[in-house]
Amino acid sequence: MDVRGAPPDAEVVALVLAGDTEAFGFVIRRYEAGLLRFAARMLGSRDAAADAVAESFVRAYRHLASCREPARLRTWLYRIVTNRCKSHLARRSVADVSLDDAPPVADPADTEADLERADQLVLVERALADLSPDKREAFVLKHVEGLSYEEMAAVTGERIPTLKMRVHRAREELLKVLEDHA
Amino acid sequence: MNVIDQRIHQVLDGELAAEAVPAELRRAVAQLAAAADLLAAPPAGAVTSLESRVMAELRRPAPSRARRVMRWLVTPHAIILRVRPAWSVAFAAVVAAFTLFTAGQEGPEPAEHEGIAQFVGRFPEAQSVHAVGTFNDWRAGSIALEDQDHDGVWRATVLLPTGTYEYMFVVDGERWVPDHLAERLVADDFGRENSIVIVRPDRR
Numbered sequence: 001m002d003v004r005g006a007p008p009d010a011e012v013v014a015l016v017l018a019g020d021t022e023a024f025g026f027v028i029r030r031y032e033a034g035l036l037r038f039a040a041r042m043l044g045s046r047d048a049a050a051d052a053v054a055e056s057f058v059r060a061y062r063h064l065a066s067c068r069e070p071a072r073l074r075t076w077l078y079r080i081v082t083n084r085c086k087s088h089l090a091r092r093s094v095a096d097v098s099l100d101d102a103p104p105v106a107d108p109a110d111t112e113a114d115l116e117r118a119d120q121l122v123l124v125e126r127a128l129a130d131l132s133p134d135k136r137e138a139f140v141l142k143h144v145e146g147l148s149y150e151e152m153a154a155v156t157g158e159r160i161p162t163l164k165m166r167v168h169r170a171r172e173e174l175l176k177v178l179e180d181h182a
Numbered sequence: 183m184n185v186i187d188q189r190i191h192q193v194l195d196g197e198l199a200a201e202a203v204p205a206e207l208r209r210a211v212a213q214l215a216a217a218a219d220l221l222a223a224p225p226a227g228a229v230t231s232l233e234s235r236v237m238a239e240l241r242r243p244a245p246s247r248a249r250r251v252m253r254w255l256v257t258p259h260a261i262i263l264r265v266r267p268a269w270s271v272a273f274a275a276v277v278a279a280f281t282l283f284t285a286g287q288e289g290p291e292p293a294e295h296e297g298i299a300q301f302v303g304r305f306p307e308a309q310s311v312h313a314v315g316t317f318n319d320w321r322a323g324s325i326a327l328e329d330q331d332h333d334g335v336w337r338a339t340v341l342l343p344t345g346t347y348e349y350m351f352v353v354d355g356e357r358w359v360p361d362h363l364a365e366r367l368v369a370d371d372f373g374r375e376n377s378i379v380i381v382r383p384d385r386r
Contacts, residue, residue, distance in 0.1 A: 021240055028233045033224070036232070041221055050232060057236045117220070124217045143194075143218035164195075171194065171214055172186050178213045 013070035024061050035081050041140045042085040044129050056080045078155045089133050127177035131170055138166035296341045297381035306334030308353045315349025317342050344383050348376035
């Protein structure tokens with residue numbers, strides 16, 4: 001989705017709050033890819049992620065006036081999606097957090113490297129799903145979404161040392177799985 | 183707990199240059215970085231944008247809290263049904279008897295896995311009322327209520343597969359209203375209330 005030339009977040013927020021509902025489309029186009037990826041990694045399902053992110057966008061729109069720092073809209077959106085994912089996870093057992101999307105079907109044109117990469121992705125996804133939700137959230141925010149620890153603290157409401165500890169533990173568990181399958 | 187060398191964390195946290203650690207540690211760093219890259223890559227297959235879905239929801243008029251309270255206050259049935267269970271039972275009995283009577287005379291005949299759902303709402307000023315819900319993918323138009331005697335009470339009796347459905351009324355094509363006479367109400371994912379109807383198999 002092309003969002004080049006779109007106004008900055010603070011301007012978009014002002015437009016929406018002034019009654020321009022359509023301007024919220026800028027917000028969706030700008031952030032949906034990252035939020036969907038984050039939610040999919042948290043929930044282990046693309047469909048559940050799409051629902052969580054769609055609901056989060058609607059909530060964000062309805063409560064946009066409470067976004068105290070429109071220039072940091074991204075962090076605020078991640079916070080809403082994070083809470084949405086937690087609610088979703090709370091409604092089902094941890095054991096359910098597995099990949100319910102079908103694994104990619106091999107294409108005849110796939111090279112050996114492609115197939116190896118697909119296998120590795122399945123392994124990493126399963127290892128991620130085996131982490132506790134707190135560790136999974138910390139690892140994905142840090143290493144998949146590229147947030148700083150300060151941004152992660154704003155998203156999760158946790159202290160930076162706590163988040164660092166979770167990221168460290170997540171790395172250790174993932175590395176063990178990767179080395180066991182090396 | 184499988185504790186790994188702290189220098190791996192320092193490199194991954196940007197506190198230490200990768201060149202400053204031994205080769206065996208750099209391998210672990212590379213493994214974790216590669217795992218993160220895999221997770222960050224766009225998923226295979228087409229990804230449908232959420233924009234149209236979300237914008238459709240945003241354009242759907244959301245009644246204000248005050249308006250919902252006002253509507254609640256001016257709907258006497260809802261208040262009576264909630265505070266006087268005996269009246270609720272009597273009303274339900276009348277509705278059930280009416281439904282059975284009309285269904286028995288000239289109503290639709292349900293198949294084995296179907297049941298009769300009756301939608302009733304009081305909208306004195308309305309020009310049109312439709313029932314929309316999970317039974318018709320929230321599309322207005324397929325179940326139109328009628329007010330044949332022009333008393334402001336709109337009705338529709340339809341056959342639906344047995345099951346539990348969420349629904350709302352769409353008044354004049356634009357006002358979405360929950361049915362407070364429904365068996366129960368549930369909050370939907372967008373912070374509003376949907377009504378619930380349970381369609382049971384016909385036992386005649």
